[in-house]
Amino acid sequence: MTINLKPVALLFCLLLAHSAQSDDFVLIKQRVFQNLMETPVDKNEVANLLNSIQENGTWPDINYQDVSREGFQHSRHSANIVTLARAYNTKSSRFFKSTKVKNVVELALKNWVDHDYICDNWWHNQIGTPNNLVHVMLLIGDELPKDLVEKAQPIINRANIDAPGARPGGDRIKIAGIQAKNLLFLGDRETFDEVVRVIENEIKYVEWIGRKYGYTYRINSSGFANRSAGGRGIQYGNSFHHRGDGVNNTLSYGLSYADAFVEWAVYTANTRYSFADDKQERLVDYFLDGICKTSIYGKFPDPGAKNRSVCRRGTLRPYSAKTAENLLLATAYRRKELKEIADIRNQGIKPTVSHATFFWNTGHFSYQRPDWFTSVRMYSTRTHNMEEPYNSEGLLNHHRGDGANHISRTGDEYYDIFPVFDYQKVPGATIMQKAELPAPNQIQKLGLTDFVGAVTDGIYGAVAFDFKSPHDPLVARKSWFFFDEEYVCLGAGISCKQNLPVVTTVNQCLLRGEVALSSQNKKVTVEKGEKTFENVDWVFHDRIGYVFPNPTDVELKNSAATGSWWNISKQISTPKEEVTADVFKLWLNHGSRPSDAAYEYIVVPATSMEKMEENRSKNNITILKNTPEIQAVENTNLEICQVVFYKGGEIEIFPTVKLFSDNPGIVMLKMKNGSITEISVADPNRELSRFNLSVSTKIEKSGETFTASWNENTRMTHISIELPGGNYAGSSATVKL
Structure with missing residues (x-):
């Protein structure tokens, strides 16, 4: 979660001159308190909490019996106490220093310490609950009865650097941060110094365990027992692995990992606890070259880099500028680039950075121009295809790593599409069409081929995926070739042993306006529905063009799709009602049980109908070869040739x-x-x-x-x-x- 430190207020703190009597420990505690108080108080919410609490210290809208991974509404109880404690300290609130508020805090906290609610998901026990309770202590703990404070301490202390969940590369830094806050509350300066150094030293590159011989040849003791990094953390190349499976977690755990470090870099700035320059610079590199280059314009999450979190509403909302702003307060390193990211996120300016970035330890490629962004997600013998469906989330993600190729101009093309998404028609992927997907426990699979990678000079690039499905009897050689105004997608050797249709999906996104296509040089506006079109030259939708160098039969849907969040997530809080959204879906049908089938198409993002009719991109591109042995493309305008030799x-x-x-x-x-x-x-x-x-x-x-x-x-x-x-x-x- 991104911390909400207001730059102006925090800058005042950072620039405080240290007098002879100044105390860095006390100053840091003040900064933490100030940050906790930045969240506005909702008077209606507070009033409701005060009026609805029951005599036993519980709230009637919370299920206190369900402690399952999918349930545990108890987290709302501990969050409610934080809300009340914040209201108690807000001078502008009518609840400021209210005896009633303080009594309700005590009542609710007593209920918690008396029952010590434990969730089946360790995260709540070692991170979620301790984090809320330590915030209560910092906000109001000095005014609470000593016995309540003492009873809360063992629960808070489940967040400590020796806890089972405090494994290197992700949760360790968050758990250490909770412990550090508790040490501030307790006044334990000596241990605080040790824990701050632990946080600082977590910023480092780790060796990926699948590097030398492929994942299957390495012994990796994963889980809580493994106290070494075990491949978890910032990868060489600036992607992020949270677990030992090699799955890209840059925009999930890797994001909160960075925020946790930034939080403490700001808290400790200009004190004797300040982090070393090289550690702060490493974090800035990871933020700019990892997180931001995995994101659309450094602002929107790339859906291709998301895992089970696609089943959460709002998961693709734009990022706050707070992380960039806080880094600007903590360090002068790469200041201009940080400022641009802050301006992109705050003001919506266009990025000046064009890049072609391959995260080689993660199998993820991203490509950006000022007006468009795209990515390719792959896996090999060195990595697994997708995150497991932990906590019953992301239940249909079987094929979302199979060469997924999402395309963005605005950043919201796929916003909350996932309850109505066709998970056997993933953009860019070649998939055998089954009656239904396998069970969720069959989602995560190790890649079966070595030849998975990309070439790039930082500005242009080509990607190759020797694809062998771990789910189906299907193989294909897939490649992508990236230039300034377009990129080329090639597939060859597409073969399947099972007598079922195989399709390659060009795109599946939210429907935005009309769809037009050209067939035999005749342009038509496509009526809503689902239909097969023959001998298509190009398709145009939402200022993105899809060009077929040779007339191609395509299948197209531009109409409403229905589904539900419950289909992809079985969390207790997940809505079960049907959801409907208009969807654009374009795919190529290779027929049943294809043998050596192929495809060729050019994607032209950020274009216009006039440019499509001029066929400019088709004239610039020469497909030199598309076979299972060699795939090659030349851009005559740029004089660039890219070749994949299998x-x-x-x-x-x-x-x-x-x-x-x-x-x-x-x-x-x-x-x-x-x-x-x-x-x-x-x-x-x-x-x-x-x-x-x-x-x-x-x-x-x-x-x-x-x-x-x-x-x-x-x-x-x-x-x-x-x-x-x-x-x-x-x-x-x-x-x-």
């Missing part, structure tokens, strides 16, 4: 230029006036120390990490490029010629 081979790229690769891998070539100026390479298999290729043009140059030598007899230049190794294996190498 095994060594050759291909003619630019006119009169041939490219040979001695090994599997991905290559990106940049040309200028007929000459190769830059080469980027990557090894998705992560087996090579050097990438060896040849081109039929003369180059004679060498550098620290590469050699290029011309052979007069073969009329070829052999190029050998050193690849990143160790924790950077799977990332790209770029050489300038």
